[in-house]
Structures are given as C-alpha cells and as structure tokens.
Amino acid sequence: MGYLFISPWLIGFLVFTLAPFVTSIWLSFNRWNIVTAPVWVGAANYRALVANDALFWKSLFITLKYAAVAVPMGVVAGVLLALLLNCNVRGIAVYRTVLFLPSIVPAVASSVVFVWILNPQIGLVNALLKRLGIIGPAWLADTKWAFSSLVLMSLWGVGGSMVIYLAGLKDIPVYLYEAAIVDGAGPFVRMRKITLPMLTPVIFFNLVMGVIGAFQYFTQAFIMTNGGPEESTTFYALYLFNRAWRYMDMGYASAMAWILFLIVVVITALLFRTQRKWVHYGG
C-alpha cells in the first residue's frame, strides 16, 4: 500500500529528476544543437570552458560576488528587521505585512518596476536624489552601478527570510532572558549571548538557501539588464541560458550546469563544515 501512495513521486523522481540528471552528465561530453544527433567530444566542453572562455570565468566571478555580498547583506537586513518587528509596538501586524509583501511580488513584475524607478532620466529614485542635491547614476545602464542596483533590489525582497527569523525569535524560550536579567545581563549582553546564538540555526538555513539561490539568479538579470552593460551583470545562470538557447550549444551548457552543480555541492559542504564552529543547536 505504501508503494501505491508513493508511486506518483517515484515516477516523477525517475522521469523528471533522475533521468534528466543522468542525461545531462552524458550531454556535457557531447556537442549538440538539439536538432541533429549529439556528437561525442569527450572532455572538450570542459576544456574549452576552463581554458578559453573568459565570459565563463567572469560570470562565475559575478555570481560568487553576488553570493558573497548580497547573501550576507540579506541575512543582516533580515535579522535586523525581524528584531524590530519582534518589538511590542502599536500596529506591528501592519508593519509586518508591509515589509513582507514585496517578497511575494512576481520577479518579472518587480523587475519591470525597478527598471522604471531606476530609469536615469525620469525614474523616481533619481528624482528623489535630485531633491537632496545628488545627481544619481545611470543605475542599470552604468557598468559601475548595474550590479549594485541588483544587490540593492534584492534587499527589497528580504521579507521572505525576515519572517523565518521572526519565527526563530518567537521560538527562543522566555526563561533564558529571565535568567539573564536575574544575573544582571544588560540588553547588549542578552543580544550577544542569547538572541544571536539561538538564531544561528535559522541564519545557517538562510545562508545555504541564499547561496544556492545566487547560482540560479536569472529572471532579474534577464529582464533588467540582459547581462549588460559590458557583461557586468552576466550571472552564471544567465550565461548558461544564453549558451543553450541563443547559441544552441546544449552540450556546452550541460557542462556549465555540471560545474555549477559541483560548485554548489562544494560550497554547501564547506558551509556545513563551518557549522560546528558557530551554529548552536540548543535542545
């Protein structure tokens, strides 16, 4: 009976996960334009990627930079907002809704809106900056600013992880704080010795998900900058997509996908290794 209930997933796993997963290894050793039959080329795709493809390295670097900048910034912002929302002030439910809402706005819609408000000439952001006497940059059209624009925009959607931190805060037993107050611990000591350590499992979870997410960052870059200007926002997933669907280079794209998979596995494993040093699983 158990097998009968599980059968949808068993089929789904075999057909929609395992088979494509294995096929993609094999494809990464082929040259394939999706129309004619694949041609076995051995490790040529991997060799070309590593030795001859500057854009591959650039896109990898951009993606790693995003993981190293936007993900930690998201963690800090998410925790700070959760701490604020954990305070008992009037109207807190409204604030929680307002700060959370942007995170469920469809990526295409938020991308289009940010293209609009970041418009160099008639966008809202530069208009407001002008009020303050600042001449705003060209944002998405400026090589120096396009990447930062996307990082800043990602903070707008921090509400998703914020709710998780908030739930983590609500889960911290009150008696810990009571005991600390009895022992004469001030608010800063309580923050450093109780709140932050108790949040570390949630922070760790969001960190891992954030890094995996960074390597799949696609829609915003595709819509807002299409990788430009001067390839300054060519994220790994975007370059992979272009390789596959613009140049019809399916084998090459599969090799890229496999390198991506290995990098994600390695980074996740490394993060798990550091876990013992800073993540507290209280029980």
Place this chain on the structure above:
Amino acid sequence: MSKRRRHLFRQALIQATLIILSVFFMLPLVWMVVTALKPIDETMTSPPVWFPSKLLWHNFTEAFAYNSKDLGYIPFLVYGKNTLFVTILAVIGSVVSNSLVAYSFARIRWRGRELLFGITLATMMVPGPVLMVPMYALFRDFGWIGTFRPLWVPTFFGSAFNIFLLRQFLRTIPMELSEAATLDGASEWRTFIDVIVPLARPALVVIAVFTFLWAWNDFMGPLLYLTDQQTFTLSMGLQFFQSQHTGTPWNLLMAASLIVVAPVIIVFFFAQKTFIQGIATTGMKG
C-alpha cells in the same frame, strides 16, 4: 517616571524607524499604482508628478488589450486566462500528489522508505539549470513544446520541497488515530481520506498557496516551453511588453504589472496567517 519616559522614547524611536522602512518598502508598489493611473505625458516629467491630474482607469482596459505598432496585439486578458489555467491545474496536482506521497512517507511503513526519503531531500540540492536541457528534450519528444503541459503535468508527480513540508506536518498527527481507524475496519485509503486529510487541512492550504505563487510567478518555464504568443502567461506577456525598448508607455506597462501583481496580493491577504506560518515552519525545520 523617568523609566516610563525612557520606555515611551524607545517606543517612539521604534515606531519612527518602522514607518520610514515601511515607506521605502511600499514606494515601488505605490509608484506602480500612481504611474498606472497617469496620462502618458505625466510619466515623463521631472520633478515627478505624485498626484495625476486625472485618474485614467482606462489605462487598465488599454493594457488588457494593448495594440502596439512594433509588437502587435498583446492580449493580457488571454494571458490572464492562460495563467489561471496553468495555476489551477498546478495547485490541484500539487495538493493531490504531495499529500499522497507525504502520507506514505509519514504514516505507512515499507521497505526502503528512509532511503528514498533521503534521496528525495537530496534532490533539493540539484539546481534547476542542471535539468533544464534534458527536460526540454524530454518534453519535445512528448510533443509538448508550445503547450501548457510542461508547466503543469510535473506537479502531479510531487515535489521534494512540498513532500518534506507535508511529511513534517503529518508526523505530528498521533498514530493512535490511524490505528483506531484500522481497528474500525477502515482501509488505508479510507483512513487517508476520512481521518488524515481533514486534519491536515492547514498544511494543505500552505502547499496550495506555495504552488499558486510558484506557478503564477514562474517565468523560466513559460520562457522555455511556450512558443506561440497567444499561449503566453502573464509573466511572459509582461516581459514581452517590456522588451520593447523605445518609447515604452510606462503608464500602460505599470497597469499591466499591476494586473500581474494584484492576484498575488489578494491571495496573500486571504491566506496571510497560514501562509506566514508555513514559511516560518519551513525555515525552522530545515
């Protein structure tokens, strides 16, 4: 007294910070609404116009059936119908398949269960791009390219994330309930339908809302599999609309964006409580 004053000061400080933050977070959405209701010339002024001289509600009807010289007819109403079709099927598929599978993982004993569950969790680590090319080839062999099927059929076969979420919930229901049902002569199927499903309703709502959001917001899927402009979903239509670079009618584009965003916000307000709890539990159990 001074302690009370300090408390009040602190409250005021927190309120002020939250208000400023809220303004920043709402600004893009507010600006979207303001722009959507403006005449085109008022979108291009500097300094910007905050209160349109007249509210043009017909911007929405125009966006619904936008006719451009370069792009031709962009039927947002049709896109809305397409999106709704895919989303409803995806929600049904996801709720049905994931509840069956999670039930099996959580409440039936069988050989290899733990192993398969471990594999299921591991699949969450596989990034989408790894499966992208072979999936496309697979759906092409099925003859499904250009149809909605690649977007909803897979939801009828479960997804690791939802299975995990539901299994955690189903494990919290006492086993005694199932045992009592079995003693009363109920089959596994009857126990599932009559005892467990009613109890699992809150978790099923979370799955439904998650799937709704995922299907409604999906961009990569439609981008890969939909070929005919008449079959586009809202996300695709919006991107198509936006990709016309010269002389973008920003008021109409914002009206179109609002059409894409509004249903998400409406669903959110209806399911707010369950929804935020659902997100919170995923984070905690991970």
